[in-house]
Amino acid sequence: MTHDEILNWLRESNEARLADLWRTADQARQAHVGGEVHLRGLIEISNHCIRLCGYCGLRAPNRKVTRYRMTREEVAACVRQAVALGYGTVVLQSGEDPGLARDWVADLVRWIKSETPLAVTLSLGERDKAELAAWREAGADRYLLRFETSNQRLYARIHPARPGGPANRLELLEHLAVLGYEVGSGVMIGIPGQTYDDLARDIALFAELDLDMIGCGPYLVHPDTPLGSPDNWPVLPGDEQVPANERMAYKVIALARLVCPRANIPSTTALATLNRERGRELGLVRGANVVMPNLTPPAYRQLYEIYPGKACIHETAEACQDCLQGRIESLGRKIGSGRGDSPNYRPR
Numbered sequence: 001m002t003h004d005e006i007l008n009w010l011r012e013s014n015e016a017r018l019a020d021l022w023r024t025a026d027q028a029r030q031a032h033v034g035g036e037v038h039l040r041g042l043i044e045i046s047n048h049c050i051r052l053c054g055y056c057g058l059r060a061p062n063r064k065v066t067r068y069r070m071t072r073e074e075v076a077a078c079v080r081q082a083v084a085l086g087y088g089t090v091v092l093q094s095g096e097d098p099g100l101a102r103d104w105v106a107d108l109v110r111w112i113k114s115e116t117p118l119a120v121t122l123s124l125g126e127r128d129k130a131e132l133a134a135w136r137e138a139g140a141d142r143y144l145l146r147f148e149t150s151n152q153r154l155y156a157r158i159h160p161a162r163p164g165g166p167a168n169r170l171e172l173l174e175h176l177a178v179l180g181y182e183v184g185s186g187v188m189i190g191i192p193g194q195t196y197d198d199l200a201r202d203i204a205l206f207a208e209l210d211l212d213m214i215g216c217g218p219y220l221v222h223p224d225t226p227l228g229s230p231d232n233w234p235v236l237p238g239d240e241q242v243p244a245n246e247r248m249a250y251k252v253i254a255l256a257r258l259v260c261p262r263a264n265i266p267s268t269t270a271l272a273t274l275n276r277e278r279g280r281e282l283g284l285v286r287g288a289n290v291v292m293p294n295l296t297p298p299a300y301r302q303l304y305e306i307y308p309g310k311a312c313i314h315e316t317a318e319a320c321q322d323c324l325q326g327r328i329e330s331l332g333r334k335i336g337s338g339r340g341d342s343p344n345y346r347p348r
Helices: 001-009 015-033 073-084 104-115 129-138 152-158 169-179 195-208 247-257 268-275 279-284 317-330
Strands: 036-047 089-094 119-123 142-144 182-185
Touching: 015 247, 036 073, 036 317, 073 089, 089 104, 089 142, 104 119, 104 129, 104 279, 129 169, 129 182, 129 195, 129 247, 129 279, 152 182, 169 182, 169 268, 182 279, 247 279, 279 317
Parallel strands: 036 089, 089 119, 119 142, 142 182
Antiparallel strands: none
């Protein structure tokens, strides 16, 4: 798709036209990744973070957060639960936490790969290339690192560099591919200061990066962050600011499916937060093929507050599984078996 075609879809408001977009994206999903919905068991292993991101509740200066770091035994219990529930993948996610040392993570990955059939996705932020290489060598299959926005001026404003200087996330994504990971990335939709032109460029960049996984969710305000106050939001002319709403999130999912038809694309918890009745289901019929149920112990789950009011925060893993199965079956779809690797993935 051309930049102008993407831009026109992002600005589209005609419901009949949008119904065509939803249908086309759903047909592309069926043709390229099939009808199965793959479940990825999410384990939020630490909410420590050294970053100063303007939008995230886990940012280092937020003193209202009770910090935690799960033990290996706690993570292992969640992994065993993923196997028992029939998941094909676990996702180990954290803030950018140097306390998760290279060898500790590598040993954990090795244990998962030796004791279970699960694929392992890591989402641990910007890490040194030596760490990324060690984790890949230990058996990690996938790495998720969102570039958030391709507008570098906006990125610098909302996402200050970590101690030691800035890292080029696009370069890191290329390096992850060279290491042999399935590579995932994505953006925040409607972050203050994001224009329609910015978002159209982001979607085109998905295709340029040839992503295996694409995760996109709407910006949800956290009050204990610099962007928690609208007074700190950049003022854009006219109607240039992208809205952080449900419809825009579906547009990005659908367009991501069309520019990267063989990628795995989740219907996110943020969608379920905006629309608790049908958010995930609507994402799944508009291009998505993955859902990420949360396996984090509830006592920790409520402390992993990137944004407040997250859906399903108090549900047990078993209750979440039953709920998701019913929702997926209501669409005439079924839960996928096995690892659910991206058909787009080609080892380099």
